[in-house]
Amino acid sequence: MTAAAQRIRCHFTQPGGSRLMARRFGRFRLAACIAATAVVVASCGQAHGATETGSQVKQGGDLVYLDAEVTASMQIQVSYWQNSLVKDQLLDRLVYQDPETFEFVPWIARSWTVDEPGTTYQFVIRDGVTYSDGTPLDAASVKRNIEWLAEGDKPKGIPRNAWFPKVTAVDTDAAARTVTVHLAEPNAPFLAALSMNTAGLVADATIDASKEDQSVVTNLIGSGPFVAESEIPNKEIRLVKRRGYDWAPATANHQGEAYLDSVTVVPIEEDSIRVGALRSGESDALRYTQPPDEALLQKEGFTVLGLRTPGLANVLDVRQTADFVDDVNVRKAVMYGIDRDQIVSTLYSDNWKPANSIITEGALGWKDRSDEVRFDPDEANRRLDASGWTTRNADGIREKDGRQLELSLYIDVYDHTSKPLYELVQRQLRAVGISLQLRQTDFANYPKATADPKLSLRRNGWPTADTFRLTQNYDSDQGDLFQLEGNDPYLDGLLRSQVTETDRTKRIALIEQIQDHVIDNAYTIPLLLDTQIFAVAPHIHDFRNAANSVPWFYDTWTEHK
Template sequence: MSQPHVRIVRKNRRPVWVVVGIAAVAAVILGIVFLPRLLGGGPAGASAASVDSAGQTPQSGGTLTYLDAEVIASASIQNGTWQSTALTHNITDRLVFANPDTGELEPWLAESWDISEDGLEYVFRIRDGVTFSNGQELDAGAVQRNIEFQAFGNPDLGVVPNTTYPIVDTVTSDETERTVTVRLVEPFSPYIKILSNWASSLVADETLALSAEELQQATNVIGTGPFVVESEVYGEEIVLVRRDDYAWAPAGSENQGAAYLEKIIWIPVLEDSTRLGSLRAGEGDLIRYVQPSEEDALAADGFQVLGLQGTGQTNTWILKQQIPALRDVRVRQAISAAIDRDQIIDDLYTDNWTTASSLVTEDAFGFTDQSDKLEFDRDRADALLDEAGWTERDAEGYRVKDGERLHIKTVIDVFDATSAPLFQLIAWQLQQVGIELELTEVDYANVSTAYADPEVGVLRTGWPQADPWVTIRNAFDTEKTNTLALPETDEVLNDLLNRQTTVDGDERAEILAELQDYLIDNAYAFPILTDTQVFALQPHVRGFEWTPEARPVFHNTWIAED
């Protein structure tokens, strides 16, 4: 294969910090199995959701230095990026625990719950003896106020509701019975699962009283979790210290008391080479994001290399119909057919990565295999473009129609360390059928502005989520966000998107199968690969665990002495 010749535009304007509100959490119906996949073998003894330390006695104390690849721009529990939600998982707890080993939804701060036959009423019994890190008791009233905060937000303080939440009618509590009753306006089958995820984390009244701006500060998030934010130097370092009185881990946790680690130093290191060099120099104990080319060398040198595929959306490209050429289904279908996903994996990735077979991962509820519709077929792509009237070519070989080149603009994903070569290879593949894909490179500070550019025709999406269908509904519904930029309402799409959350079991699965067919047949969006979170750990790190969505959790992590 010759070197890709593609156009890359770099935009490094003066940073204008904005809150990136990515609703990266959704839900699945109760009892559905969702397991993070450990790929590439992993270290000996690694289980579904932890680095095994069987036969070893955990050692208490010590400091773990975690070098992440991205800055935590906002610590708000409702709106955040992947890295901020990982932080949330370590400083807060939730009513429901999603067990990453079994896939079951288990009681946690809610000892139990009952759901009415019509699916409109939920009664939660709240665990006794739990406190927030500021000393406030977690009683039924505190849970009620948290659910109201999630459902309704706080307009006076600029706080918006949790976009993955159902439409709530009323919330009441009974302190004597330690119960909280939630009444919904309409059935919402993913609700229990939503309560297990980061956006439904419980926080103290002191946090609930803050403005949207104040909620972005990590030191202001007061939870019941095993760690507390001791300090934050924005963009440079967050220091977590353990709660010595923590005693309400999920029932299946081997450690029912305080965390083993005394302290975690959480540092964003954006440059791949610097992050890797720091690990090799012993300046970091754990890093996230390792370039595929570095994985084997790290493993050969004794580091633990983990490739974790979490439940959720796959690495999906959406085609925005604000670009006139993309309103033609034949052009959209041609783009999908021109992309050789196998070549992408073979040329750029390792065994820790796989091609995607649908818009969601295989362990997500409702997944149907769409791989036969995603096969690489350059001849079909050429035929579709010819049929759509793009028959002429300019001097550079790009297709032309009515004097206009078939030119599409995209933004290289800043939230994926492997995205630059991925986008460049896809641009080369599209060039082979006469499509010019312009790649725009931006930094974290300007990504929201770049995504909102009305000239952008293709965007990458996809986040680890327990039930991605709620987020897909919010994004694709033409009456909501309309991320697809459809020029007019698509009643069929909207019906499928919204009906699937009101039913459960086989009925929901049937709707989701129809939804996947509809989105991919119309080439509204199509998957490329299944995202992998690649972590590299020092040999002395033990008990490292992760959520079903592959977010790191440190309650059981410990440092082995040399």
């Protein structure tokens, strides 16, 4: 038995360990001990205020969702992908990014205006909204949230929101229910920043809490359609319907309360256990399966969704401080030595596609750069020969001045398909004489391990509300993930200009130039379009996702009550 399975087995059998030990749906019984496909179940909820569409009652029932990762600190400004699903259920935002059109539409802000310079935003706040503790979400609360997000809380060690521009003032008019935000300079991604769960609106009690208390999910007092009722750390988070909720985004599929009585989020890191739980009927949905399991689940009647929302492509960032990769010919050889079509056809399903740029189709300013993002082993070999890597050792690895052409990469702990992916890339690069050394670590140590300046390559790429993420990642005054250390002022200029340029056409041109410059210099190596895989049981309906790909359970309903 694996360590993950052992932990889950213990979770089931500890007295009083989990509410998931209770009866689920009145027809599934949880065994005291479950073998290789150990699974969990949720307690049954009573349907309240049921509504009907045709013959189907949507209100009521419970959903168990299995995630591939354990949540981390829930403090609002902390941005962890694995926290996004939970935060999205609890926290409303001023504006909503529609997951179909990706346009920004009203939510807690009924409307907004922006002045011509792009430095003053006025929001009209929806009337009658309350947090789950009963306090009003009014103009004064929005003002306090924005100031807190813009400034952080230094005495508590809480950082400012990394997406927020410099805010010079926030004014309110209680009678008109308006909040006016004044920026130091134009900021094109400001609405995007306000739409993210890292800008989720919270009650004063949450803002007033200590950093440690803010990190606990049950202390996130939001105005969303669900409330965090309980948490067993590293084992489950139980969310329950917010009674009286009636302020969904303008483009939501319904208004009023969520349909589900509860959602229980259970982290199970082992793929086979998540799949076994879904197949056995003890869970209702999951994130991440290995590609071979996608076909199996579809054959058995489950819905498998491969979501590719706009954002950054799945890439390998090249760290200029590592050995050998300060040579553009070496970087280009890596670019040309990878056969992306073979990767998809060998390892993945039709839900996956090769990348052809550093951002994905649908992202603002996306440009097809398949002219450079291509498999061309002859050009890879020519480039390496030109840089003096003309000798190969007995293993076929190129050598120069007594040193092997060896690069390094950690297996990505956030992508359950990364090990076979990188092993295939390793074989492909070996064919052109590059040795790729694969390293492994765990979740806790991955951030520190991958910050090593001598690490050649590091995986990057996620769905994102705006291409501002490029600036966060690569501006030498911000993430500097290429480790250029200010030695490419042209790139820094482009990255900064795309943030302050509010003319859409001009901004698109800047984003295209960023893609061209990064790809022409092979600062990063595009691999795949970032894809999030979900599998859903047949009795679950209207399983929808937010614009950041994570599920949003507001519209979801179950046949099982």
